[in-house]
Amino acid sequence: MSLNCLRFVVSHSLKKSPHFHLSYLPSSSSSAVSVTMSYSKELAAAKKAASLAARLCQKVQKVLLQSDVQSKNDKSPVTVADYGSQALVSFALQQEFPTDFSLVAEEDSKDLRKDGAQEIVDRITKLVNDSLTSDGSYNVTLSTEDVLKAIDSGRSEGGSQGRHWVLDPIDGTKGFVRGDQYAIALALLDGGKVVLGVLACPNLPLTSISAAGQHSTSNEVGCLFFAEVGGGTYMQPLDGSSAVKVQVTAVENPEDASFFESYEAAHSMHDLSSLIAQKLGVKAPPVRIDSQAKYGALSRGDGAIYLRFPHKGYREKIWDHAAGCIVVTEAGGVVTDAAGKLLDFSMGKYLDLDTGIIVTNQKLMPLLHNAVRESLKEKAASL
Numbered sequence: 001m002s003l004n005c006l007r008f009v010v011s012h013s014l015k016k017s018p019h020f021h022l023s024y025l026p027s028s029s030s031s032a033v034s035v036t037m038s039y040s041k042e043l044a045a046a047k048k049a050a051s052l053a054a055r056l057c058q059k060v061q062k063v064l065l066q067s068d069v070q071s072k073n074d075k076s077p078v079t080v081a082d083y084g085s086q087a088l089v090s091f092a093l094q095q096e097f098p099t100d101f102s103l104v105a106e107e108d109s110k111d112l113r114k115d116g117a118q119e120i121v122d123r124i125t126k127l128v129n130d131s132l133t134s135d136g137s138y139n140v141t142l143s144t145e146d147v148l149k150a151i152d153s154g155r156s157e158g159g160s161q162g163r164h165w166v167l168d169p170i171d172g173t174k175g176f177v178r179g180d181q182y183a184i185a186l187a188l189l190d191g192g193k194v195v196l197g198v199l200a201c202p203n204l205p206l207t208s209i210s211a212a213g214q215h216s217t218s219n220e221v222g223c224l225f226f227a228e229v230g231g232g233t234y235m236q237p238l239d240g241s242s243a244v245k246v247q248v249t250a251v252e253n254p255e256d257a258s259f260f261e262s263y264e265a266a267h268s269m270h271d272l273s274s275l276i277a278q279k280l281g282v283k284a285p286p287v288r289i290d291s292q293a294k295y296g297a298l299s300r301g302d303g304a305i306y307l308r309f310p311h312k313g314y315r316e317k318i319w320d321h322a323a324g325c326i327v328v329t330e331a332g333g334v335v336t337d338a339a340g341k342l343l344d345f346s347m348g349k350y351l352d353l354d355t356g357i358i359v360t361n362q363k364l365m366p367l368l369h370n371a372v373r374e375s376l377k378e379k380a381a382s383l
C-alpha cells in the first residue's frame, strides 16, 4: 500500500507541547502531509484562567460600589475587577507558558501608577491574592508590583507571526457596572488566526434567553463557552459540571429569526439594525445585551443574528471579537464585516473593518448581506 493512498491521523499523546496531528492526505492533494496543531493544553489553561477571573468578577459585582469605577482617558469605565481579572489571567497563563509568552489585553497599569491610586492598587492586589488562595493551585502571594507587572504584560501588539493570547478581562464593563451581562473573553492567535477561544459569562442563564431576553425565567446562571479550531464549540456551567456541544440555530426563514445587538446605543446604531431587521422580515424585537455574551448565546441557538454597527470613526479591537468569533464559527455560524469579509485578526490590536460586524448561520447570511447592503444604501441616500 502506498503511503499516498493512506489517510490516517496519528494523535500525538505526549504531554509535551506542541501536540499535533499528522494527516496523510490522498495523492490528489498537492501536499502529501499536513500538520494540524492541537491546542488542548492551551485550551485547558485558558478555561482555568477565565474561570478563575470569572469568580473574581462575580465577587466584585456583588459588592460593587460607585467608587470602584474609574474612568479612563476615553471616558470608558474600568473597575477593580477589570484590572484584577487581567492580572489573574495574565499570571495564570504565564505560570503555564513561562517561555514565549505574548498577551494583547485591553487594560494597562498607567492610571494605577498615578498619585493617589495606591489604595485601589492594594484592593486589586488583595482581590487577586484572595482568588489565587481560594483556587488552591497556586502557592504564591503577589506583591502590588507583581500585580502591576502582570497587568502590563498584556502590552503585546499581536500580529501575523507567532502566538499571542488576546484578552478582554471584562467585556461589557457597562453591563457589569449595571449588574447585567458581561464576559471574560480569552482567545489564542497562532499565525494571525484565532485557534481557540473561551468566553466566561457569569450572568448568562444556562437555558435559552431567546424568549425572555437577558432576564430569563431560569435562575441558574454562569456559562463557559469554549472552542478550538476544527473541534466544535462547547458550553458548560461555570461551576464545572459537564460540557455539551452547541450549534447555531438552523432557522432559515428570517420571519422566525430573532436578533441581538448591544444594550448601549452608543456602541451600535439601533436605528440601522431595525431597518435591516425590517428589510429581512424579522418579526421579533431586538434582544439587547452587553458584551460577547451575545456570541455565546448565538452559538447555542438562542437567537439567529447579531448586528453591530458602531457610530462613525469607532475602531473595533481584536479582544472584543476574537473569542466570540471562534465560539460562533465552530458552532456553525459565520462572522463577517458589512461587506462580507471574514474578520482579520492578524493586523495588530485593531480590526480593519468595512462599516460593521454581522453574524448569523450559513443559510441566512446571503439574505442578511442583501438586507445590510440595501439598508446602508438607503441610509446614505437619506443623509
Ligand SMILES: Nc1ncnc2c1ncn2[C@@H]1O[C@H](COP(=O)(O)O)[C@@H](OP(=O)(O)O)[C@H]1O
Binding pocket: 076, 106, 168, 170, 171, 172, 173, 174, 175, 261, 262, 263, 264, 266, 267, 268, 289, 290, 291, 292, 310, 311, 314, 317, 320
Ligand atoms: N463607541 C463605541 N462603539 C462601539 N463599541 C464601543 C464603543 N465604545 C466602547 N465600545 C466597545 O464595546 C464593548 C462592549 O460591547 P457591547 O456594546 O457589545 O456590550 C466595550 O468593551 P469593554 O466593556 O470591554 O470596554 C468597548 O470595547
Ligand SMILES: [Mg+2]
Binding pocket: 076, 077, 106, 173
Ligand atoms: Mg473597556
Ligand SMILES: [Mg+2]
Binding pocket: 168, 170, 171, 172, 319, 320
Ligand atoms: Mg470589550
Ligand SMILES: [Mg+2]
Binding pocket: 082, 106, 168, 169, 170, 171, 172, 173
Ligand atoms: Mg473590557
